[in-house]
Amino acid sequence: MKKTAAIIGGGVIGGGWAARFLLNGWDVKIHDPDPEAERKIGEVLDNAKRSLPALSENMIIKEGTLSFATSIAQAVTGADWIQESVPERLDLKHKVFAEIQKHAKDDALIGSSTSGFKPSQLQEGATDAAQIFVAHPFNPVYLLPLVELVGEPATTAQAKSVLETLGMHGLVLRKEIDAHIADRFLEAVWREALWLIKDGVATTQEIDDAIRYGFGIRWAQMGLFETYRVAGGEAGMKHFIEQFGPCLSWPWTKLMDVPELDDALVEKIASQSDEQSGQYSIRELERKRDDNLVTILRGLKARNWAAGAILADYETRTKPGLPNDIAKPLNTLNRVIPIDWTDYNGHMNESRYGQVFSDAGDTVMTMIGATPEYIAGGLSFFTVENLIQFRNETHPGERITVITQVLQAEGKKLRMYHEMHRANDDGSPGDLLCTCNQLLIHVSLETRRSCEPGPDMAAKMAALHEAQTRLPKPESMR
Amino acid sequence: MKKTAAIIGGGVIGGGWAARFLLNGWDVKIHDPDPEAERKIGEVLDNAKRSLPALSENMIIKEGTLSFATSIAQAVTGADWIQESVPERLDLKHKVFAEIQKHAKDDALIGSSTSGFKPSQLQEGATDAAQIFVAHPFNPVYLLPLVELVGEPATTAQAKSVLETLGMHGLVLRKEIDAHIADRFLEAVWREALWLIKDGVATTQEIDDAIRYGFGIRWAQMGLFETYRVAGGEAGMKHFIEQFGPCLSWPWTKLMDVPELDDALVEKIASQSDEQSGQYSIRELERKRDDNLVTILRGLKARNWAAGAILADYETRTKPGLPNDIAKPLNTLNRVIPIDWTDYNGHMNESRYGQVFSDAGDTVMTMIGATPEYIAGGLSFFTVENLIQFRNETHPGERITVITQVLQAEGKKLRMYHEMHRANDDGSPGDLLCTCNQLLIHVSLETRRSCEPGPDMAAKMAALHEAQTRLPKPESMR
Numbered sequence: 023m024k025k026t027a028a029i030i031g032g033g034v035i036g037g038g039w040a041a042r043f044l045l046n047g048w049d050v051k052i053h054d055p056d057p058e059a060e061r062k063i064g065e066v067l068d069n070a071k072r073s074l075p076a077l078s079e080n081m082i083i084k085e086g087t088l089s090f091a092t093s094i095a096q097a098v099t100g101a102d103w104i105q106e107s108v109p110e111r112l113d114l115k116h117k118v119f120a121e122i123q124k125h126a127k128d129d130a131l132i133g134s135s136t137s138g139f140k141p142s143q144l145q146e147g148a149t150d151a152a153q154i155f156v157a158h159p160f161n162p163v164y165l166l167p168l169v170e171l172v173g174e175p176a177t178t179a180q181a182k183s184v185l186e187t188l189g190m191h192g193l194v195l196r197k198e199i200d201a202h203i204a205d206r207f208l209e210a211v212w213r214e215a216l217w218l219i220k221d222g223v224a225t226t227q228e229i230d231d232a233i234r235y236g237f238g239i240r241w242a243q244m245g246l247f248e249t250y251r252v253a254g255g256e257a258g259m260k261h262f263i264e265q266f267g268p269c270l271s272w273p274w275t276k277l278m279d280v281p282e283l284d285d286a287l288v289e290k291i292a293s294q295s296d297e298q299s300g301q302y303s304i305r306e307l308e309r310k311r312d313d314n315l316v317t318i319l320r321g322l323k324a325r326n327w328a329a330g331a332i333l334a335d336y337e338t339r340t341k342p343g344l345p346n347d348i349a350k351p352l353n354t355l356n357r358v359i360p361i362d363w364t365d366y367n368g369h370m371n372e373s374r375y376g377q378v379f380s381d382a383g384d385t386v387m388t389m390i391g392a393t394p395e396y397i398a399g400g401l402s403f404f405t406v407e408n409l410i411q412f413r414n415e416t417h418p419g420e421r422i423t424v425i426t427q428v429l430q431a432e433g434k435k436l437r438m439y440h441e442m443h444r445a446n447d448d449g450s451p452g453d454l455l456c457t458c459n460q461l462l463i464h465v466s467l468e469t470r471r472s473c474e475p476g477p478d479m480a481a482k483m484a485a486l487h488e489a490q491t492r493l494p495k496p497e498s499m500r
Numbered sequence: 501m502k503k504t505a506a507i508i509g510g511g512v513i514g515g516g517w518a519a520r521f522l523l524n525g526w527d528v529k530i531h532d533p534d535p536e537a538e539r540k541i542g543e544v545l546d547n548a549k550r551s552l553p554a555l556s557e558n559m560i561i562k563e564g565t566l567s568f569a570t571s572i573a574q575a576v577t578g579a580d581w582i583q584e585s586v587p588e589r590l591d592l593k594h595k596v597f598a599e600i601q602k603h604a605k606d607d608a609l610i611g612s613s614t615s616g617f618k619p620s621q622l623q624e625g626a627t628d629a630a631q632i633f634v635a636h637p638f639n640p641v642y643l644l645p646l647v648e649l650v651g652e653p654a655t656t657a658q659a660k661s662v663l664e665t666l667g668m669h670g671l672v673l674r675k676e677i678d679a680h681i682a683d684r685f686l687e688a689v690w691r692e693a694l695w696l697i698k699d700g701v702a703t704t705q706e707i708d709d710a711i712r713y714g715f716g717i718r719w720a721q722m723g724l725f726e727t728y729r730v731a732g733g734e735a736g737m738k739h740f741i742e743q744f745g746p747c748l749s750w751p752w753t754k755l756m757d758v759p760e761l762d763d764a765l766v767e768k769i770a771s772q773s774d775e776q777s778g779q780y781s782i783r784e785l786e787r788k789r790d791d792n793l794v795t796i797l798r799g800l801k802a803r804n805w806a807a808g809a810i811l812a813d814y815e816t817r818t819k820p821g822l823p824n825d826i827a828k829p830l831n832t833l834n835r836v837i838p839i840d841w842t843d844y845n846g847h848m849n850e851s852r853y854g855q856v857f858s859d860a861g862d863t864v865m866t867m868i869g870a871t872p873e874y875i876a877g878g879l880s881f882f883t884v885e886n887l888i889q890f891r892n893e894t895h896p897g898e899r900i901t902v903i904t905q906v907l908q909a910e911g912k913k914l915r916m917y918h919e920m921h922r923a924n925d926d927g928s929p930g931d932l933l934c935t936c937n938q939l940l941i942h943v944s945l946e947t948r949r950s951c952e953p954g955p956d957m958a959a960k961m962a963a964l965h966e967a968q969t970r971l972p973k974p975e976s977m978r
Binding site for chain 1: 512543547550551553554555556557558559638639640643644645646648664665667668669671673674675677681682684685686688689690691692693694696697698699700701702703704705706707708709710711712713714715716717718719720721722723724725726731733765768769772773775776783786787788789790791792793794795796797798799800801802803805806807810811814815817818819820834835836837838839840843844845849850851852853854855857858859872875880882883884885886887888889890893896897899923927945948
């Protein structure tokens with residue numbers, strides 16, 4: 023049955039909630055007295071629509087209907103989930119909850135996006151206190167899965183299972199506490215960051231770099247304790263904490279009350295960590311961590327952003343030269359198979375063979391002048407046909423080398439035959455893994471249609487054609 | 501000219517430094533009195549060798565020579581970079597530096613991995629104080645690029661340029677301060693986390709989830725201030741901080757001294773943020789953030805880890821059913837093109853067409869019983885040939901649909917013809933984008949050789965063959 027969500031208070035958070043519900047097939051009714059609300063929410067929805075559906079390998083869009091309500095009453099009537107995201111003033115929230123409860127279904131879930139208030143504060147004076155709970159999300163709500171849930175156990179359990187259908191993770195708190203969990207950390211870091219800026223130790227840029235080039239990437243995949251568990255190594259979490267203990271009395275951060283790290287607390291942390299991660303050995307965790315970090319770093323490299331921009335620069339500086347003897351088969355690529363290229367069979371996915379040949383083709387394109395600058399100028403080559411014949415598997419960590427022979431380089435056409443080999447220790451070609459007969463056509467990026475290359479490129483193509491077509495056909499092709 | 505690094509003190513950090521230098525072509529000499537040092541460093545190197553080279557699209561390994569020295573003198577003689585990673589005791593570090601400076605070249609760089617001490621403390625009593633500086637890396641040193649550099653400007657500038665050749669980012673501090681920058685944040689969070697555990701508010705698992713499902717992923721790509729700049733929206737960073745200000749006086753984190761957020765500090769932060777990120781509009785930053793988050797989340801999904809495991813579960817739950825009418829061309833895939841599938845031409849990379857056909861082929865495999873459980877049982881299909889013909893471009897955000905016709909399903913052979921189309925609004929096939937003639941062979945995952953499928957699968961294949969080969973050939977194939 024179709025469900026309905028009511029969003030009270032638009033803005034970035036309310037809009038993010040609206041997108042989550044809407045793109046998972048819920049009907050959504052929004053109430054916000056701001057005359058700009060419709061425009062602002064429209065912008066959040068635009069962002070959500072261009073990113074959320076791309077998270078899935080399937081088409082998950084089954085969009086619900088969005089409408090704007092002129093009153094809280096109109097928005098919440100008949101709604102199954104009501105989400106309050108009004109400004110952080112308790113008196114205002116009390117008024118909004120009173121109005122919501124006057125018109126909502128008795129079994130509606132009433133969540134608050136508050137980042138600071140405890141449910142007991144929100145519930146003051148409510149007609150049905152148990153119905154109101156904290157559902158604190160993280161911006162952008164349409165992409166990040168975390169929602170902190172605080173309230174009556176029966177209510178938060180129900181909320182958690184609804185959130186699961188939206189692809190979100192409800193983290194149910196054991197006790198209510200100001201600012202829940204995550205924002206306590208954010209506040210601690212924020213205060214320390216303000217000190218560093220005020221004291222002239224670091225700028226905003228330097229602080230962001232200190233986070234995103236280092237522990238930020240670790241935390242994205244393991245958080246705090248699992249990261250330390252791995253760092254502690256075989257000696258174990260207990261040993262690690264005991265060692266870390268003394269640091270707490272050092273005068274690093276600004277004045278802060280310090281918990282006494284007595285045996286009971288050490289024991290508590292160590293046993294919780296065992297329960298959390300004890301199914302993996304430290305060695306396994308190290309490899310999972312490294313595979314995750316390689317995946318994140320390679321992803322950011324493709325976006326040329328943060329730590330990925332550092333990698334991209336490094337790659338530009340370490341790029342090998344082009345093959346210089348065009349009278350021989352061309353060595354167009356040498357690399358290691360990365361972990362993010364594998365599939366459920368445990369070997370390199372078939373599509374990544376295509377990636378290898380695409381990259382090998384790029385080397386030849388660069389040789390005839392189709393450089394990044396040339397492409398930026400509006401001309402390029404598009405692939406029109408690949409015949410890929412798979413001979414052997416390859417696995418992450420293996421080194422490969424590609425030998426390419428140009429079969430035709432005339433007019434708009436560039437046809438190549440690539441052989442992908444496992445590389446021997448000296449880099450020379452070993453086992454044949456795959457071949458590709460690849461046809462590229464010179465195109466205008468403006469018209470997106472084929473066109474003749476200019477005289478410079480035509481001359482380079484002619485020379486390559488002349489030298490390469492004299493060579494005997496590769497053995498695997500005969 | 502070949503460079504040499506001396507690593508004084510092995511362990512996880514020293515071993516990580518050794519790997520960085522070694523895999524970038526430096527010779528490395530290690531001294532550590534621990535009889536287990538060689539084994540421990542060997543383990544770190546094993547991890548580094550399986551992950552660091554995979555960061556690059558080129559073969560960057562040009563491994564140097566590793567040796568173990570029996571004394572500090574032997575290790576540092578002739579070394580260009582000497583890295584101290586001994587335990588965090590100042591008296592011990594002073595002794596080590598005295599011995600290093602007795603034997604090191606005058607122009608050697610002498611870095612310390614200390615996470616807490618200031619260079620002025622390290623330099624006490626040194627023969628050449630300016631030579632000694634803080635070079636604080638982050639574990640795993642062979643993957644994370646950040647190194648905090650603190651010391652004489654001339655020395656740290658030189659160190660920064662060496663680190664660049666190792667693919668690392670030297671963050672030079674303006675002033676020395678206990679624990680530099682990043683570890684001050686780590687300590688603030690660590691203390692708060694200890695309180696939460698001690699007070700029974702959260703477990704280690706819950707704290708890690710609160711980080712890695714939410715702000716941890718944000719920080720991996722933008723850090724703290726750029727994230728808040730985006731959250732602040734068009735109203736600007738100044739407005740955002742002024743609003744955030746009052747929260748600082750709320751009793752969230754445990755007792756901590758609070759900087760006064762006066763006009764001067766607000767102005768300082770706002771102008772630093774403008775300098776850092778002002779070249780992008782908030783809308784541009786939002787889209788960069790979202791593209792980064794989608795990339796990280798999709799990467800983690802492929803690893804089935806952290807927020808990626810939540811996505812993977814969601815995907816399993818939302819997986820569409822299989823085509824049920826085998827007497828018609830089969831609709832084997834419907835999806836949106838994600839941002840991480842694009843290349844320098846701005847459209848979907850040619851290799852990702854292969855990914856689409858690989859996934860479409862999986863649907864047919866599942867229809868004849870080659871399910872994940874079947875594959876886990878040791879049998880599968882491998883692709884042996886793809887003829888891919890590219891007709892049209894596709895761009896991120898576009899919806900596509902694949903129509904597949906089985907050309908042969910007999911014995912070990914499964915041959916399919918896939919048509920990839922842009923999807924119309926109702927999901928029906930629009931423009932033809934690409935075709936693929938794909939041959940799969942049934943294999944044993946034990947022998948990695950072809951083998952006949954069992955009678956159940958053979959019967960399903962026969963039915964599919966019978967129904968599909970009656971159909972007229974697809975128009976694009978004629």
